[in-house]
Amino acid sequence: MLAFASAGMARDAKESIEADASTRQVAITSSFTGTEILLFGTVENSVQSSAGAGTYDIVAVVEGVPAPVIVRKKSRVGGLWINTSSMKFMPVPSYYAIVSTRPIDELAEPALLDANGIGFEHIRMVPRQTAWKESLDPAEVASFKEALVRLKERERLYVKSDFGVAFIGRSLFRATVALPPNVPVGPLTVSVYLFKEGKLLGQYKSRLTLEREGVERFIHEVALKKSLLYGLLTVAMATVAGLAAAFAFPRAM
Template structure:
């Protein structure tokens, strides 16, 4: 089990890095190539009982910038913050004799639990679909493939409807967020920043913040930073306990309920009326 988890973690860490490395186009000139470096304002976030969401700031700088002084639009920067991928079931209802019933479903093997994108301009203006697809930039290019149980019974456009439903519903839950214009703002010639809102319901787990530097529709440089989001305090204690020791959790739930019921009745018996 542990081995499996390690493998999974390793693959999560390696794949985006490889993909990014392959995607960068070598610069023909002799000048040192512009590179982007970025970091996140908060490296570790704790989800406690009082967690109501948080805003993280991804900030960075372009080294060896070739941008002419005063031209803030020479480069484009795209920041993608992605949560841990999870399997997800999408169900579709249809009208069966007057009652709306879930009649078909697709299980996607891995769907990012959270996906935020911020960019200097709308991404369609920054680069073409093949580039965006390669780097999984934009809702339309989020990696989402049906799981092994999928029998391929749906037509392509139907499958697309399920994909779109995931994006629509995740957007509604504020788990897929986009800042298409001025989501990334330059502070001077080479410094930039983007604020990414994490809602209260953001699933815990590691978040990966990928920063891309674009010039002429191509990725000139990319950088990865990580944020860990973990449960803390009572909330963590309760959640872990419930999933690791369900029997003890059940006993505690029963005892708490009985104690609460008895305490309440004892209290109100003392208060006449």
């Protein structure tokens, strides 16, 4: 009876997710050219028969520190392209990478994706209301949101891979996320979600840290804490570079 009860409890155990990253800290130096973060994990109490069964879907999201963003729209006026309108958004992720076992919109209903900010179309982007404008046109807001995502994608700060997560067993999975050279320095939040038949079964969150090191860190700290010294050093370096160029390439008489 005891053995039978234990087996029943094991079958009734709910699936959950455990995950981690290959590193918790990334050093940003003057020679930083980008890197890749390996994400891996397991589905606890998996009922999946094989790696390719497709019982579960995994989504991993890596987000940078939120920051306000202004999006400007250019129009042709009098033969010139000039800024004719703009929209400022409340803080949005400065970096956003999403990898999944298949396209996001196939995993769950939009309301669930909206609630968790999963996918470019579901990131919370709230325009800042202006005092002189009582309401904003939804179509205009949607247009600026799409433009914001396009600009971030062009800068490689918003990236996605619809088939970037792969199961390597009944429960084990892995994925890689690329950090570009221009990734904003600061903490990164990693969220890994477990879906089954359109339902969110569980999630796991952790944090990575991007820190400046070496000369990069020294310059950053001097610029922030000793702005006058930083300005003088910059002028001195420019002067030395100019003199060196003058001696190296003297003007022909």
